[in-house]
Amino acid sequence: xxxxxxxxxxxxVDERVLKEMLPYFNDKFANPASLHGDGDIATEALEKxxxxxxxxxNAPNPADIIFTSGATESNNLAxxxxxxxxxxxxxxxxxxxxxxxxxxxxxxxxxxxxxxVSRVQVDQYGIVRxxxxxxLINDETILISISTASNEVGSIQPMExxxxxxxxSGILLHSDVIPSESSIPIxxxxxxxxxxxxxxxxxxxxxxxxxxxxxxxVRVKPIxxxxxxxRGLRSGxxxxxxxxxxxxxxxxxxxxxxxxxxxxxxxxxxLIDKILELIPNSYLNGHPEKRLPHNAHFRFDFIEGESLILxxxxxxxxxxxxxxxxxxxxxxxxxxxxxxxLHQEAHGSLLISMxxxxxxxxxxxxxxxLPGIVxxxxxxxxxxxxxxxxxxxxx
Amino acid sequence: MKSTQYSEKVLDHFRNPRNVGVIENPDGYGKVGxxxxxxxxxxxxxxxxxxxxxxxxxxIKFRTFGCGSAVATSSMVTxxxxxxxxxxxxxxxxxxxxEELDGLPPIKMHCSNLAADALKAAIDNYRKGTEPFVEASxxxxxxxKVILGLEEFKGKGVYMKVDDLAKLKDKRxxxxxxxxxxxxxxxxxxxxxxxxxxxxxxxxxxxSDDLKKKLKSSDVKVIFQSEILEIKGTDEVEKVxxxxxxxDENYELFIDSVVIxx
Numbered sequence: 001x002x003x004x005x006x007x008x009x010x011x012x013v014d015e016r017v018l019k020e021m022l023p024y025f026n027d028k029f030a031n032p033a034s035l036h037g038d039g040d041i042a043t044e045a046l047e048k049x050x051x052x053x054x055x056x057x058n059a060p061n062p063a064d065i066i067f068t069s070g071a072t073e074s075n076n077l078a079x080x081x082x083x084x085x086x087x088x089x090x091x092x093x094x095x096x097x098x099x100x101x102x103x104x105x106x107x108x109x110x111x112x113x114x115x116x117v118s119r120v121q122v123d124q125y126g127i128v129r130x131x132x133x134x135x136l137i138n139d140e141t142i143l144i145s146i147s148t149a150s151n152e153v154g155s156i157q158p159m160e161x162x163x164x165x166x167x168x169s170g171i172l173l174h175s176d177v178i179p180s181e182s183s184i185p186i187x188x189x190x191x192x193x194x195x196x197x198x199x200x201x202x203x204x205x206x207x208x209x210x211x212x213x214x215x216x217x218v219r220v221k222p223i224x225x226x227x228x229x230x231r232g233l234r235s236g237x238x239x240x241x242x243x244x245x246x247x248x249x250x251x252x253x254x255x256x257x258x259x260x261x262x263x264x265x266x267x268x269x270x271l272i273d274k275i276l277e278l279i280p281n282s283y284l285n286g287h288p289e290k291r292l293p294h295n296a297h298f299r300f301d302f303i304e305g306e307s308l309i310l311x312x313x314x315x316x317x318x319x320x321x322x323x324x325x326x327x328x329x330x331x332x333x334x335x336x337x338x339x340x341x342l343h344q345e346a347h348g349s350l351l352i353s354m355x356x357x358x359x360x361x362x363x364x365x366x367x368x369x370l371p372g373i374v375x376x377x378x379x380x381x382x383x384x385x386x387x388x389x390x391x392x393x394x395x
Numbered sequence: 396m397k398s399t400q401y402s403e404k405v406l407d408h409f410r411n412p413r414n415v416g417v418i419e420n421p422d423g424y425g426k427v428g429x430x431x432x433x434x435x436x437x438x439x440x441x442x443x444x445x446x447x448x449x450x451x452x453x454x455i456k457f458r459t460f461g462c463g464s465a466v467a468t469s470s471m472v473t474x475x476x477x478x479x480x481x482x483x484x485x486x487x488x489x490x491x492x493x494e495e496l497d498g499l500p501p502i503k504m505h506c507s508n509l510a511a512d513a514l515k516a517a518i519d520n521y522r523k524g525t526e527p528f529v530e531a532s533x534x535x536x537x538x539x540k541v542i543l544g545l546e547e548f549k550g551k552g553v554y555m556k557v558d559d560l561a562k563l564k565d566k567r568x569x570x571x572x573x574x575x576x577x578x579x580x581x582x583x584x585x586x587x588x589x590x591x592x593x594x595x596x597x598x599x600x601x602x603s604d605d606l607k608k609k610l611k612s613s614d615v616k617v618i619f620q621s622e623i624l625e626i627k628g629t630d631e632v633e634k635v636x637x638x639x640x641x642x643d644e645n646y647e648l649f650i651d652s653v654v655i656x657x
Contacts, residue, residue, distance in 0.1 A: 097649075121633055121649070124567045124590040135630060304433055306462035310401075310409060323433060323462070332433075340567040340590060340649040342618065344430040380415055380466060382437045382458035383430060387611065 002316025003362045007294060007355035008151050008179070009320060013245065014204040014356070016252060021206065021245040031237055033227070046238055049247030056203075056250035057177075057196060058187040059213055066230045067243055070210040071178050072102045073224075074197035075145075077212050077234065078174045079106045081220030082143050082195065083115055086172070090140035092116045096128050096157075097338035098150050100176055104334070116140070125287035126155035126339045134165060143172045148186075151179035152322060152335045152351060153286030154295030163191045172218060178202050182253060182355065183261040183293045194218045200242065204356055205249030209242030256356075264354050265293040267363045271352065272296050274367045279374050280391060285336065285349060296352040299336075302384040303377040304347045311373040317366060320351040344383075401463055402497035408467035413474045416456040425516025427509045429642050434461035436469050438513040442481060442521060450481040457513070464503040468492050468510035476514055485518050487511050543636075544626035545655075552632025553653045560587050566651040569594055569635060571623065577656045578602040581615045592616045592650070594623065594637070626653055 024045070030038035032046045047062065054062040068074045083093060095107050097119045107117045118136045121129050128146055144166050149156045159175065166173040174195035177186050181202045188196060196213040200206055214220060214233075226235025268291075276282055281301040300308070305321030312319055322333030323346065332346035352366070375392055378384045401409070418439035428434040441454035455477050459469040472492050476484040489508040493499045499508060545553060557563065557580060565588050570581045572595035581593045593601075593615050600607045600617065610617065618637065624645065625636040634647045 123565065123651070124588070302460065304461050304465075307409070307466060310406075310463045314410065338649055342616070342648065343432070343646065345616075347430070347433045380412060380458060381460040382426075382435055383460045385611075 002318065003365055004318045005352045005354060005358065005362065005366065006318045006320050007182075007358070008351065008353035010207075011182070011201055011204050011355055012357065013201075013206050014249060014252060017205055017245050017248045020248040021241045024241040024244050028240070032240070033229070033237070042238075042240060045240065045244055049243045052247035053198070053211055053250050054213075056186070056254050057198070057213060058189050060189065061216060063231070064213055064216060066212045066214060066233050067238065067246075068210045068212055068234055069208055069239070071100075071176065071197050071199035071202070073234075074199075074210050074212040075100070075102045075176055076106055077220060077223055078195040078197060079103065079110065079143070079145060080223050081233075082172055082174070082218075083110055083113075084221040085219045086142040087115075090142040092118070092138060092140035092142065094118045094120055094133065094136050094141060094144045094146075096120045096122060096146050098122050098126055098128075098152075098335040099145065099147055100151060100178070101334075103145055103147070103176060120146075122155075122338055124340050125290070126150050126153045126285070126335060127287060127290065128157050128162065130158055130161050130165070133162065137165070137169050137171065141169065141171050143174060145174040145176070147176040147179055148184065149179040149292050150286065150335055152333060153297045153339070154179075154292040155286045156180065156184070156290045156292065159191050163193065166194075167192065180292060183257065183264065185254075185257055188213060188215070195220070200246035200249055203249045203253040206242050206245040209239055209246045211246070260356060261293040264358065267354055267358065267360060268293055268296050271363050271367065275370060278367070278371045280388060282374070285339070285341075294354045294358075296354075297349065298352070299341070299345055299349045300374050300378075301345075301348060302381045302388070303374060305349050307377050308348075308350055308373065311377065312366075312369070315365075315369045315373075317369070320353070322349040322351065323347045400500055401467070402499075404471075404495075404497045405464060405467040405499065408470040408496065409463045412459075412466055412470040414456050414470065414477065415458065417458065418454060418456050421517075423517040423519075423521030425513045425518070425520055427513045427516055428461070428465075429644070430460055431639070431642065431644065431646065434465045434509060435459070436461070436465065436509050436513045438469070438473070438510075438517045440476075440514075440517045440521060452476050452479050452481060452484055455514075457510075462503070464499050465509065467496060468499075468508050469513070471495050472510035472514050481518060481521070485515060487514060542623050542626060542655075544628075548626050548628060548632050548653075551630065552628065552651060553626060553655070555655055555657050557654055557656075560584060563587055563652055563654075565589075567649065568592065568652045568654060569623075569648070569650045570654045571656075572597070572601050573656050575602050575606055577654070578606045578610065580654065580656065582606070582609055582613055585614045589614065590616075590650075592618060592648075594618045594621055596620060596622055596640075598641075623653070 030042045032042040050062040050065050053065050120133045172194040175193050176197045178199045194215045198211045200209040222233045224235050283299050285297040305323030322336050336346035421439035422442045423440040426437040428436050436459045439456045443453040445451050455473045457469045459466050489511045567590040569592045584591045595601045620641040621637050621639045624638050627634045638645050
């Protein structure tokens with residue numbers, strides 16, 4: 001495998017996590033619902049895992065954790081579940097312009113169901129405008145859903161302020177914390193979230209498993225109906241290998257998160273400094289300081305992102321872009337547009353996301369090859385102005 | 396199919412594009428696409444007559460802004476057309492180019508296979524005319540037309556004068572080019588915010604030679620050949636609707652303030 005710098009898209013399962021999971025595929029395969037001894041072993045593992053995940057976000061009661069099939073389902077349960085439970089209280093929901101696509105599409109679905117959705121704006125750095133958020137709140141508002149950070153440009157949101165506003169107005173606060181799950185510790189007692197979506201894969205656990213934290217006293221209506229597992233909020237026989245893996249990953253992450261984010265922060269700063277210095281007409285997207293330790297998001301004038309990704313691929317480097325040409329819808333990233341970038345600027349973006357197994361030499365290699373790739377594509381591009389070509393010593 | 400699942404031929408033409416560059420004083424010039432959509436292509440041709448008196452494409456060059464398939468199709472079409480009779484080159488279709496490249500992912504067929512169109516445009520330009528370059532049909536005007544929402548948002552993000560630059564700190568500011576004063580303001584504002592956009596109806600950098608030079612090396616983002624149609628928002632300015640008259644397209648841009656100096 002080459003150099004992998006697309007950790008926001010997918011993360012590998014940590015070997016230590018995998019080891020803990022394996023017995024639950026065959027040796028300890030029983031269903032926690034069974035009354036026999038093997039069932040007891042499964043039940044014990046299930047509740048032990050619930051404790052570990054609760055501990056990961058400092059949730060006061062393990063019972064506040066509901067296991068789901070992943071972040072998307074958690075977001076569905078939080079938004080649709082809470083909207084349906086509290087619809088007599090009001091029909092207005094607030095999200096931000098730059099939420100993850102799952103939140104955006106759930107919001108659209110709720111609009112079709114008769115709910116009203118407001119999308120709070122962000123500033124040029126991709127940070128939610130708290131002043132605007134305040135103005136959007138009305139008597140009908142039942143839920144605010146804002147992610148702790150942008151998974152794309154890495155901007156960290158002012159969650160303390162947002163949570164204060166929600167509390168003061170008696171509105172539920174949901175947060176999809178997945179973008180920051182591997183780099184910023186979450187403490188639901190410090191910032192009183194009502195609902196928190198978690199993903200296992202984003203902390204180096206297996207895919208297909210996640211959780212929703214539901215604060216005691218907060219209610220949601222289930223969206224999956226069946227045998228009544230997970231306090232009736234999420235039916236379906238428990239995915240035991242997944243749950244055990246998720247818990248193991250959460251335990252490790254809790255231990256290693258500080259050291260890991262300090263390490264990545266150093267790589268990030270080096271990368272940003274060097275790229276902005278070495279490549280003319282290059283910019284950092286997102287906030288220079290309030291950004292995730294593992295995220296660097298650039299844009300380069302006059303070139304297109306898919307070409308960048310393809311060229312990096314030739315050097316064995318995996319990265320991502322917000323360019324329309326690389327997306328299924330052929331639309332540029334909604335986050336970059338909401339920040340106020342022009343379409344042609346959004347096309348020239350490059351997202352570098354690092355993780356647990358990124359090494360300093362990976363970043364050094366990227367710094368070594370990227371200026372040449374950008375130069376090559378700019379020489380090709382009709383948008384490159386003559387002055388810049390002169391700098392590149394091209395006639 | 397993934398957008399990056401390209402054939403070996405596509406990847407080869409992307410990695411080693413043929414006939415890149417510009418022909419000075421070309422006999423034909425064609426430009427298609429739009430950087431807003433992510434693709435822009437230009438083709439230059441030089442034509443000469445052979446012994447039989449037939450017109451032949453003697454030389455051809457291209458430049459492309461776009462994704463992998465946009466670059467590869469441009470490169471391929473130049474390779475196909477070089478040395479060809481002009482009449483035959485004119486008949487090259489999008490699917491001919493795709494076929495020569497051993498196919499393109501379906502999602503890329505419509506958006507980036509513009510190369511054949513660019514070649515046709517270059518040949519049309521050669522046949523039709525004395526003018527090798529297609530000039531924009533619009534003349535530049537500094538006259539400000541009616542902007543919807545202008546009155547409504549005055550003082551709520553729309554400013555006709557700016558006395559205190561600090562109030563625009565960290566805001567996304569769009570300044571309409573109304574002469575050198577507006578350009579000077581744009582330059583000064585870059586000390587207060589990272590996002591200053593200058594909107595001009597001109598095709599090239601506006602202002603005096605000195606200001607042009609300063610603009611070039613500044614962080615001011617210039618939007619050319621455009622005008623504001625509408626200012627939108629709930630209580631304050633949130634977006635502007637911009638009309639690009641080169642492409643004759645409208646699009647929205649998220650901003651916080653609009654400055655139109657009197």
